[in-house]
Amino acid sequence: MQKTILIGGEAGLGTAVTSHFVGKIFTSLGYYVFNYRDYPSLIRGGHNFNILKISDKPVYSHEYKYDFILALDQKTVDIHKKDLKQSGLVFKAKETEPKILANNILIGLLFKYFGVDLNILFAAAEKTFGKNADLVKKSIQEGYQLDSEKEKLKKLKPKCFISGTEAIGIGAIAAGMDIYLAYPMTPASPVLHFLAKRQLENNILVFQPENEIAVINAALGASFAGAKAMVGTSGGGFALMTEGLSLAAMTELPLVIYLGQRPAPATGLATHTGQGDLKFALNAGHGEFLRVVLSPGDAQEAVIRTQEAFYLSNKYRIPVILLSDKHLAESNYTFDEIAKSSLPIDRFIVENPQEDYRPYALTPNGISPRAVPGQGNFVVRANSYEHNEYGYTIEDSAGAVKMQDKRFKKLPYLKKEIDKLNPISVYGKGSNLLISHGSTKGAILDALPQIKNFRFMQISYLKPFPAEKVAKEIKKSMPTGRQAKKVVLVENSVTGSLADVIKEETGITIKNKILKYDGRPFTPDDIINQL
Amino acid sequence: MTPQDFTTKEINTWCPGCPNFGILNSIKEALAELVNEGKISVKDTSLVAGIGCHGKIFDYVNLNGFNGLHGRVLPVCLGIKLGNPDLTVVGFGGDGDTFDEGVSHFVHACRYNADMTMMVHTNQVFALTTGQATALTEKGFVDGSTPLGQGEKPINSLLMALDLGATFVARGYALQGPHLKELMKKAITHKGFAFLDILQPCIVYHKHSVPYLTKNVYKLEETHDAGNFSQALERVREWDYSYEKDTKVPIGVFYQTERATFESQWPQLKQPWHTIDRKTNWDNIIREFK
Numbered sequence: 075m076q077k078t079i080l081i082g083g084e085a086g087l088g089t090a091v092t093s094h095f096v097g098k099i100f101t102s103l104g105y106y107v108f109n110y111r112d113y114p115s116l117i118r119g120g121h122n123f124n125i126l127k128i129s130d131k132p133v134y135s136h137e138y139k140y141d142f143i144l145a146l147d148q149k150t151v152d153i154h155k156k157d158l159k160q161s162g163l164v165f166k167a168k169e170t171e172p173k174i175l176a177n178n179i180l181i182g183l184l185f186k187y188f189g190v191d192l193n194i195l196f197a198a199a200e201k202t203f204g205k206n207a208d209l210v211k212k213s214i215q216e217g218y219q220l221d222s223e224k225e226k227l228k229k230l231k232p233k234c235f236i237s238g239t240e241a242i243g244i245g246a247i248a249a250g251m252d253i254y255l256a257y258p259m260t261p262a263s264p265v266l267h268f269l270a271k272r273q274l275e276n277n278i279l280v281f282q283p284e285n286e287i288a289v290i291n292a293a294l295g296a297s298f299a300g301a302k303a304m305v306g307t308s309g310g311g312f313a314l315m316t317e318g319l320s321l322a323a324m325t326e327l328p329l330v331i332y333l334g335q336r337p338a339p340a341t342g343l344a345t346h347t348g349q350g351d352l353k354f355a356l357n358a359g360h361g362e363f364l365r366v367v368l369s370p371g372d373a374q375e376a377v378i379r380t381q382e383a384f385y386l387s388n389k390y391r392i393p394v395i396l397l398s399d400k401h402l403a404e405s406n407y408t409f410d411e412i413a414k415s416s417l418p419i420d421r422f423i424v425e426n427p428q429e430d431y432r433p434y435a436l437t438p439n440g441i442s443p444r445a446v447p448g449q450g451n452f453v454v455r456a457n458s459y460e461h462n463e464y465g466y467t468i469e470d471s472a473g474a475v476k477m478q479d480k481r482f483k484k485l486p487y488l489k490k491e492i493d494k495l496n497p498i499s500v501y502g503k504g505s506n507l508l509i510s511h512g513s514t515k516g517a518i519l520d521a522l523p524q525i526k527n528f529r530f531m532q533i534s535y536l537k538p539f540p541a542e543k544v545a546k547e548i549k550k551s552m553p554t555g556r557q558a559k560k561v562v563l564v565e566n567s568v569t570g571s572l573a574d575v576i577k578e579e580t581g582i583t584i585k586n587k588i589l590k591y592d593g594r595p596f597t598p599d600d601i602i603n604q605l
Numbered sequence: 606m607t608p609q610d611f612t613t614k615e616i617n618t619w620c621p622g623c624p625n626f627g628i629l630n631s632i633k634e635a636l637a638e639l640v641n642e643g644k645i646s647v648k649d650t651s652l653v654a655g656i657g658c659h660g661k662i663f664d665y666v667n668l669n670g671f672n673g674l675h676g677r678v679l680p681v682c683l684g685i686k687l688g689n690p691d692l693t694v695v696g697f698g699g700d701g702d703t704f705d706e707g708v709s710h711f712v713h714a715c716r717y718n719a720d721m722t723m724m725v726h727t728n729q730v731f732a733l734t735t736g737q738a739t740a741l742t743e744k745g746f747v748d749g750s751t752p753l754g755q756g757e758k759p760i761n762s763l764l765m766a767l768d769l770g771a772t773f774v775a776r777g778y779a780l781q782g783p784h785l786k787e788l789m790k791k792a793i794t795h796k797g798f799a800f801l802d803i804l805q806p807c808i809v810y811h812k813h814s815v816p817y818l819t820k821n822v823y824k825l826e827e828t829h830d831a832g833n834f835s836q837a838l839e840r841v842r843e844w845d846y847s848y849e850k851d852t853k854v855p856i857g858v859f860y861q862t863e864r865a866t867f868e869s870q871w872p873q874l875k876q877p878w879h880t881i882d883r884k885t886n887w888d889n890i891i892r893e894f895k
Contacts, residue, residue, distance in 0.1 A: 232895065235894055274873060277881070279871055279874055284712070287680070294671075294684060295653070295684020298651075298681075299684070299688025299877070299879075300877055301687070303684075325671070412891045414885070448689060455670050456670070467663070
């Protein structure tokens with residue numbers, strides 16, 4: 075069973091809520107749903123749509139061929155009817171009806187088609203809409219009576235339905251985060267909302283300071299005081315944070331930065347997707363310093379990688395950038411279960427530091443035991459100037475070299491640790507190789523069974539780069555003698571910057587690139603057609 | 606405790622005779638007295654400094670501290686309060702640091718009213734970078750970046766603080782140590798955001814302010830009602846940070862009031878986060894996705 079449903083309407087008609095509700099009903103019936111969201115940067119009017127791909131097998135991407143169109147307005151029909159399959163159906167809301175009723179009448183119609191019991195729909199409505207469920211139920215019932223059963227959906231084992239945003243939120247909670255600070259910017263703001271709403275029940279603090287510069291500096295203040303802190307932003311906000319990123323490195327204060335990408339330069343395509351900030355994330359900040367850059371490929375991986383981000387940041391006292399994009403953040407994925415990482419929640423704060431505590435003590439692995447103010451009768455100092463072990467400002471040449479070396483001493487230990495955290499994943503079999511990072515994973519996984527002789531390497535750790543593992547995998551697919559093998563990079567960007575990163579880290583040149591930079595994510599067809 | 610307990614071994618690199626020494630002496634005295642009076646504890650106090658001549662104070666006070674970026678003293682102070690509400694946080698900034706690079710943070714710090722103190726070393730010049738004009742430099746000031754003369758009138762930082770809702774607004778003079786020490790003690794013990802402007806005439810790049818201030822600075826009379834907002838507005842307007850003609854320059858506490866602190870809006874902000882032993886109830890967290 076595989077069906078694709080488009081739900082569309084102008085902003086304010088409830089396209090996103092309706093789509094999520096439909097997805098939730100299908101996942102509760104045991105089906106895999108991928109929910110793609112497309113919307114312009116406006117509040118009322120325009121045209122929003124969601125595409126739900128529903129299957130009895132795992133599905134991680136959308137397509138532009140529909141079995142059903144649920145139109146909340148006439149514009150939806152006008153725009154999308156051309157992509158309706160031959161046997162496809164259009165359910166259109168009466169625009170004269172209040173929107174909550176109109177949308178739910180369509181839901182009633184749709185699920186009657188699939189022969190889903192009305193009580194299941196009612197239960198779902200109660201779960202999703204709480205006290206407002208009565209009106210929703212009434213209109214679902216109204217729609218239910220308008221159509222007849224055409225197919226009978228088998229009930230399977232219920233699944234979990236989760237977006238990248240939600241995954242990052244629960245990953246942070248599971249990692250023991252105390253404080254989340256962010257200034258609004260699409261597509262990172264949903265994490266701010268998700269965590270803010272759940273702050274009391276999870277005993278965390280969420281606050282929106284006056285700008286991104288305040289966000290990162292306040293987060294470092296909180297980190298200095300002993301809180302596990304995270305900030306969130308998109309490219310423009312991250313640009314404002316870069317001086318603070320460098321400060322995090324110099325002060326060796328743990329900090330996790332969630333970077334939800336969208337197409338740039340500048341304000342770019344505010345509500346769309348792209349991966350053009352890879353090199354920016356890898357190189358942002360003045361000076362030379364260690365960082366981790368992580369790029370999860372789907373919501374499940376986002377949970378685990380967020381936990382890893384906190385673990386590594388706190389253990390090594392370095393900034394960690396968690397790279398995402400609009401497509402990962404705002405799409406809903408379906409999994410049988412949602413797993414978390416087995417890494418411990420550890421603050422890596424020493425319990426009883428010695429009297430002569432030195433916040434930047436020189437140690438064999440470069441990691442100085444971390445204490446926080448108020449812990450005991452010793453002084454804790456963080457300094458943005460080059461400093462000695464006690465945190466006092468220095469200018470002497472030997473001292474400067476010592477501290478630069480100290481901060482880089484952590485690198486081999488960090489690399490070794492990352493090696494154990496599956497920095498790359500290889501899917502499928504074949505002598506040719508597709509390479510990508512981040513949210514392109516979904517479309518590639520769904521394309522893979524349809525393309526012959528290709529496997530797929532997903533790179534999740536982009537810094538420190540798992541160069542040996544990546545090189546080994548690529549070399550298996552390098553053309554040898556008469557055997558023509560192909561290595562192809564897939565990236566939502568203009569230049570395919572991961573190829574440059576691979577070149578820099580391994581010396582290997584990737585010539586073939588499938589690129590997309592219209593602000594829209596890949597579909598499996600985009601990849602299949604270009605191969 | 607004595608002020609000497611806050612002395613560090615670091616070599617002081619301020620210019621000989623710099624009024625910053627006065628500020629350093631006063632803060633060490635104020636801290637020692639506050640500790641002795643049981644008003645603060647050393648281990649639970651942290652200073653924050655920006656970048657510029659004032660920022661060197663970070664190295665000269667033996668206390669927990671964060672020497673951050675130019676202009677970003679206030680967000681770091683705010684973050685420390687969010688990270689551990691039990692800490693007493695004292696920020697030091699320069700006038701360029703606070704009112705040029707970091708002015709947006711000052712605006713919001715006055716609104717937030719977090720329980721912390723901001724002391725601004727006002728020397729009306731970027732001294733460490735050899736004497737450029739700041740937002741508080743008087744109109745007509747000639748320097749390396751403004752050879753034609755500074756074109757704008759200076760910001761009256763006290764007036765701005767009052768207008769934006771700061772709950773403690775005071776001005777001290779670096780060369781009147783005992784009075785400054787008292788102001789510092791009042792600022793640090795004030796519940797809410799305390800702004801203390803400290804006149805710290807630069808003896809190299811803004812020399813003319815020394816004789817001017819010596820002649821014109823006077824203490825607000827005992828009868829000044831610090832609870833009266835209109836009176837406070839009137840008194841902070843007496844001097845507009847200009848040097849065109851002799852105008853009296855009042856110092857003292859202009860205004861003090863009470864308002865709910867920033868921290869009090871968070872019921873969950875009760876203790877230092879690092880003392881919380883977190884455990885994950887995974888089933889609970891993922892329930893909403895089932």
